[in-house]
Amino acid sequence: MKNNKKSEILISQKKRSWYELVLAAVFYGVFIYLLGIVIYVVYLGIPVVTFIKLLTSLVSVGGFCFGYGLIFSATKDIIINVTDSIIITRYVVGPFSYDVKSKVTTFEYVSFFLDKWGEYATNLWYVKNRHYKMCSFKSKESAYQFCLDLSTKLNIDILDATEKGNFKWIEKDKLK
Structure with a gap:
């Protein structure tokens, strides 16, 4: 990036x-x-x-x-x-x-999740429930790092949606 x-x-x-x-x-x-x-x-x-x-x-x-x-x-x-x-x-x-x-009107957050092919995909969310499919990665760490870099540059939040029904918001303040 x-x-x-x-x-x-x-x-x-x-x-x-x-x-x-x-x-x-x-x-x-x-x-x-x-x-x-x-x-x-x-x-x-x-x-x-x-x-x-x-x-x-x-x-x-x-x-x-x-x-x-x-x-x-x-x-x-x-x-x-x-x-x-x-x-x-x-x-x-x-x-x-x-x-x-x-x-896009405003960027809301970026998320990463496990897709049906076993890869970690990332989405950039905007305007309520609309999203843009970004990239796919082989490892969770790569997807997480991509989302962290993107969220820092856009000043938005990160959602970890790798577990179905157990979504977690990641606080960037605790990572620094």
């Missing part, structure tokens, strides 16, 4: 490892190859029934390859603008990026 300015907090996902990028390149390569086959078949002018059968199989395999290429190459960055109360989620694939902006 980095603090670029006093008014912005940047939470950046780590860069992809080399083998993930190689797998993404293989999947993208297969997708482009299949796209080339479709263009070539259209150029040849084969019968419509054969073309439709070939196109459905190529679209299903091509969609699979493109989807897994995205899974292995995409990263997610979160920018919290404190002064304007905006959360910007930036999805990045190579040189391309897509921003999703969420307007």
Whole structure:
């Protein structure tokens, strides 16, 4: 977690490892190859029934390859603008990026909990019962440290919701 300015907090996902990028390149390569086959078949002018059968199989395999290429190459960055109360989620694939902006009135608290996949997830809560899903961690200590850093920068409370039905507010004053 980095603090670029006093008014912005940047939470950046780590860069992809080399083998993930190689797998993404293989999947993208297969997708482009299949796209080339479709263009070539259209150029040849084969019968419509054969073309439709070939196109459905190529679209299903091509969609699979493109989807897994995205899974292995995409990263997610979160920018919290404190002064304007905006959360910007930036999805990045190579040189391309897509921003999703969420307007927030006031930040209330940050919580961490055990999700259904056995990871510790974190949420940033605002406006009564609305929340923003932040990150997931393998260990409780990592999730706790992330929440502690975020709550310190935003000056909000922390909720430990790892045990169902036994939520605990963590007082930051006793930690110092």
